[in-house]
Amino acid sequence: MIVNKFLYSSKYAPYVFVLPFILSFFIFFFYPIISTCIMSFQDVVGVGQNKFIGLKNYKDLLNVHFYTAVWNSVRYCFWTLLLLIPIPIVLAVFLNSKALVAKKFFRATIFMPAITSVVVAGIVFRLIFGETPGAPLNTILGVFGINPIEWLRNENTAMPLLVLLAMWRWTGINIIYFLSGLQNIPTELYESAEIDGANVFNKFRYVTVPLLKPIIIYVLTISIYGGLSMFTESFVFWQNHSQNDSGLTIVGYLYQQGFENGNLGFASATGLVLLLIVITLNLFQLKFFGIFKKEDA
Template sequence: MEGKEGEALVFKGRGKYRSEEKKDKISAYLYISPFFIIFAIIGLYPALFSLYLAFQKWNGLGEMTYVGLQNFTIVLQDPIFWKSVYNTIVMGLMGTAPQIIIGIILAFLLNQAFLKLKNTFRAMIFMPYITSMVAVALVFGVFFSNNETSLANYILNLFGMDSVAWKTDEWGVKIAISFMVFWRWIGYNTIIYLAGLQSIPKELYEAAKIDGANIMQQFRYITIPLLKPFILLTVFFSTVGALQLFTEPTVFLGGSAFSRTEAMTVVMYLYRDAFNLQSFGTGSATAIILLVIIIIFSALNTFLTSGIGKRRRGYKS
């Protein structure tokens, strides 16, 4: 009898423990549930609804009509869409590739012990990232004005080059917008690289100095290989951001942004179809195509940058 009573107490204790464990799990899920609820409302549902709209013909008010792959066919056969893809890739490369390279160099310089007023320089470099886009549009609208007296044209004239109509010329528009992208995001990448540099043990640099390595050799054989995770991160974010370019060309060109093709990006094409032409089906189809493009380019860039530092054998004095 005593054995049975002991087993009953043990079973009761286990049942109580499991009940408490279950309550803890439920409590944990309740604590994190607000995030998933908000994500489902403003993230997951619009994405799934957009996927559904890609196969429908809808103007936003009337009834939807199933059209299968017709929306994708219309988009892929539109020369303006391919022009927007070309513009997006060109301005993406011109705006993001330099900021990655120069960002590493600036972070390396800001991390040097001999540099004075480090915090001031860091704040100055990061300032463009938090600057209002309205202010950015005003400043760059004046800097890249079509007038002969604009600052950009004045600099070109100093070097004996002709003035450029920055807001109407095919390549002038692309260069101006790419410069805006570079100026706005260079500080963001620099701060990420600076955080990565500060995680590298100083003993490595001291040992390299003892072995006779100069600053360039330290940068090549220590800094770049150990910054690889941060470089991969910024390349991924820069690729996604470049392919979603929308704000800079819109604020730079103003009201004519959606009626011209010199700087129309894929997201601008999507926005034009959905909200200007009330063709939500082709707009959603464009969004799906853009997702595929982002996946392809992100995978390609990650593959190309994943080899950084693999061939590092050492340095020669």
């Protein structure tokens, strides 16, 4: 009786309904962040045996392996942003066209990679881009007289492979985002633009892109995070031991130090630096392109 009275109370019931979220937030998000911040200043030995070492973990980050990991993650993020925003927008416009035949088939086909396990996709890519002459792609190159390429051991092909896998996997998801935005644009705007003499490119530039701005900002924000936190794709390709660290990412370096070397304090510092980089870049782009930008009156 008391429980029912408490649940049906207009004063206390709202707190009861939000309690699961509050508890999960503090247990699985807030507490791990605070714990990570503390461990980043410690030499983590064991429970009750950790000792504070000041900024040593952060000073130790100033090494060539970490610089390489940051550079690889930034390059990967740059190329995925450059390709995974414009291309899905254009494809979404085509898929939203009334003149396109078999829309559902093309939408399903393009979205299919998104529901495929990234581990499975990575293994398939490893087989396709194998190093032996009998690997599928090297076999095709051999038909044209091109010598076999060691795709995964070549520093020049490591990043293109990662970006290609990202393109294959995430293009469909971004298309869905942009399709949802396109379907909310009133057709009257396009009709008015046609009356004013606008061609296809002008309608795309002055109607489609401006009205897709909220979706573009959203995709840009999650893509920055996704690009800088990429780990699984690289791990499937090289198990975190690529040639001259050509496939090493920030999260991969964190994994190396925290789980392979057992240096959890150093790994915590690495994670916090990654968090700082992601927040800084997203605040920067939101300031100049997103919600923090003051629109002209």
